[in-house]
Amino acid sequence: MSVDELFWNASVEELKNGYIYDNSNEQFTCIVCNESYQKGIIYPSDGVLYEAELAIKHHIRQQHGSMFHYLINMDKKYTGITAVQKEILGHFKSGLSDKEIAAELGSGSTSTIRTHRFKLKEKEKQAKIFLSLMELLNSEEEQGKDEEKLITIHKGATMVDDRYAITEQEREKVLTTYFKQGLKGKLSQFPSKEKRKIIVLQHILKRFDANKTYTEKEVNEIIKQVFDDFVTIRRYFIEYGFMLRNKDGSSYWLNK
Template sequence: MDLATLTLSEIEQGWHTTATAYICNYCGQDFQQDQVFHLHDAFYPAAEMINHHIQSAHPDAINQLIQSSSKYNTLTTKQRDLLVAFSQGVKDATIAQDNHVAAATIRHQKFTFREKAKQAKLYLAIYNQVFNNPERDTPIALPLATQANGPIAITQRDYHQILQKYFEPGDKLRLKRWPKQHKAILAVLKRVSLEIPTTQHFTERTMNDLLVPIFDDYVRLRRYLIDYGFLARTADGQDYWRLTFKE
C-alpha cells in the first residue's frame, strides 16, 4: 500500500482507481471498469465487485491498516494492540483486565486517540489549504484599465500576501505605506475598492471622508482608484461612484 499516493478516502475504503480499473490496496487485484463480474449467480459491475472483494478477501482490513509496516505508521505496539481490541468491540473492562490496568486507563487512552485524530484533522485542513488549494493560484478580477501598461495577473495567493504586507492588522482597513510595485498597487486598490458601496454615489467630500481613515494621502489613493478603473467621476468632479466589472 503506497500511502504517499493514496487519498484518505482511498486508504479507508481499501481500494483506489486508475483510468481503467478499481485496484485493491492490499493485494493489488484489479477490476476493469468495462467488465461485469459473475458472483453467486449474480452479475456485478466493477464498482460493486471491488467492495465484494475487500469484504471477502480482506475481512481483517482494519487490522492490516493498524499493523501496517509503513514508515508513516508511528503507533507503538501497545497502541496497535489497543486499537485492534477497540475495533473488535472488546469492552474496556475486559481490555483493562487483560492488560492488568484500571478501566480508567483504557478510557484515557481512548480520549488520547480522539485528541490525536482532531490534531490530524486540523493538520490536514491546514496542509490542503496551503499546498492543495487551486483557488490560491487563480487570478483575481481586475478592471480592464489596469491592463494599460500591459497584461498583468494577480493570483489569490499574491493578493493575500500583498494585503498582509501593506495593511495594518485589525478590523479597520488601514494602509501602512504606499507600495512601489505595480502589482502591489493594483492589489491594494482592489482591496480598498471593496470598501466603497456599488449602489451609492459620492461627492468629493464624502469620498474623501471614506478614504481618509484608510490612508493619509487620500488624494493619491482617490486618483489611483480613478486612473485604474475602480472609480469613476463626472468631468466636474462633483459625483463619484464605484465601477463594477466582471468578477
C-alpha cells in the first residue's frame, strides 16, 4: 500500500498516533513516510534500544516533530482551517491563555480569542457528525461495489477538484489502455485528458522510493524505462505536486 493510501485509510486514532499496526505481519508502519518496524525486533537509536512500537513513536518524534505539527501544517484544502485558526490552534497547543494569545496576535481582545475557540468547538461537532455519516455510507452493506470506490488523492496534490473523481474501475481501464505491454511495461503514449494524466502519473510514481532523494539524472533514467519523453513526465510530477525539488533542480523527492 502506498503512503497516501496508508494516510487516507487511517482511522482518526491512527492519524493521531501517526502509525498503523498490521496484525497479519506484526508490523508498525508510519503513515507519513511508510517506515516500518517489525514486532519482536529491538531497534537502536541515539544509544537507546527500543522495541518496535516505541521505535516508531521515537521515529515520528525525530522525523516528523509530532503528528499535531504535521497535521496542522498540511494544506488548507485538507484541514479546512484558515491561517488564523491554524495559528490559534498552535497557541492552544502551547498552553497559552486567551490573554497571552490575544497579545501574540496583536488583537488585544480576549473576547476575540474566545469567539475563535467557540467556532473551533462547533467545527469539531460538525466534523464528528460528518465522519459518522461517511462511516455509515461506507459500511460494507452500503459500499458493495468496488468500481464505485474513488482512488486516493496524494497529499501533495496542487489542485483538488473533479479531475480526481476517479473510480478504481476507471483507473484499471486507463492503465490497460495506455500500458499495452502490461503494467510493468512501457507507456504507449501520454494522455491529453487531465484525469488520465493523473492515473498514469500515479502509476509511474510507483517506481520511485518514497524515502529516497534523487538527482535529476536518476529521475530521468527511471522515467525513460517507462516513456521516452522524460522531460514531460518530470514536469508534470512537479506541476501536479507528486514530486518536489530544490531550487537548482539538483535533487528530487516524492511529496509525502
